[in-house]
Amino acid sequence: MQRLLDFFKILSDETRLRIILLLWNKSLCVCELCNILDLSQPKVSRHLAKLRDSGIVKDSRQGQWIFYNLDLEDEVRKNAIEDIIKNIGKYPILYGDSEKFRKRTVDYKVLCKKIESKGESFMNIKILGAGCDKCSKLEENVKEALKELKIEASVEKVEDLKSIMAYGVMTTPALVVDEKVKAVGRILSKDEIKKYL
Missing domain, CATH: 3.40.30.10 (Glutaredoxin)
Structure with missing residues (x-):
């Protein structure tokens, strides 16, 4: 029961919900998430750490970059996210994120360098x-x-x-x-x- 309650507490935060729905599409690095969400790297990293600690997100290193992906083995969690995805058009912010993800054209390596040059990552x-x-x-x-x-x-x-x-x-x-x-x-x-x- 507590596991279920913790999951819905996670979903109750807008930023974490947006991250989860973006990671439903594919594994992403912090820089890609920052670009789509229009949030700073420290803020996104803090939410990713919370998601990782809760067992919803896993990370893996590819060269110098760390990528994050969903870990939804629990059917209840998976079904809840699927239902939101099916109705994403009803939620402008979530739909906007999905469109930015779909239309993205910049390589993640370029995004990472851009963020670093602005000093956002430090x-x-x-x-x-x-x-x-x-x-x-x-x-x-x-x-x-x-x-x-x-x-x-x-x-x-x-x-x-x-x-x-x-x-x-x-x-x-x-x-x-x-x-x-x-x-x-x-x-x-x-x-x-x-x-x-």
Whole structure:
């Protein structure tokens, strides 16, 4: 029963539903999904990680690219998606996605280079602190969270006191994502960090 409830919770999120329906057609890389959905790479990657953790999506590496595809062995899940696909014309956003997928002409390698050139695939993360054990643990958790979400980001340690105070931070360690202070004075768990990525 819980498995069924979890599946419908997944479907209740618009972005995840859109991703699932696109992957129904074929395996896609993050860049292709970003292009069709018109969303940033970190956001799409975060939703893909949720789908992967729930067992709905699998990933596989082809050279330097990671592709995602549906894993719908459960007949109830499969039938639910099929019913939505059959009636996709009733839902403008979903239908629009399917049309963009059908009419796409740009190779995924070109899309990936385009996204990278715009800097969309890289977020900037800073760990503020004087190099204490807590700071090192926060850095470790950040890197593990990024790895699990398959998000590329620069991770920088800021130990200079003046630079730390410039963020208005008085207690360390602190986490800064794209120049916004997200947490101060404690070690965030991987799951907590993922919410900010």
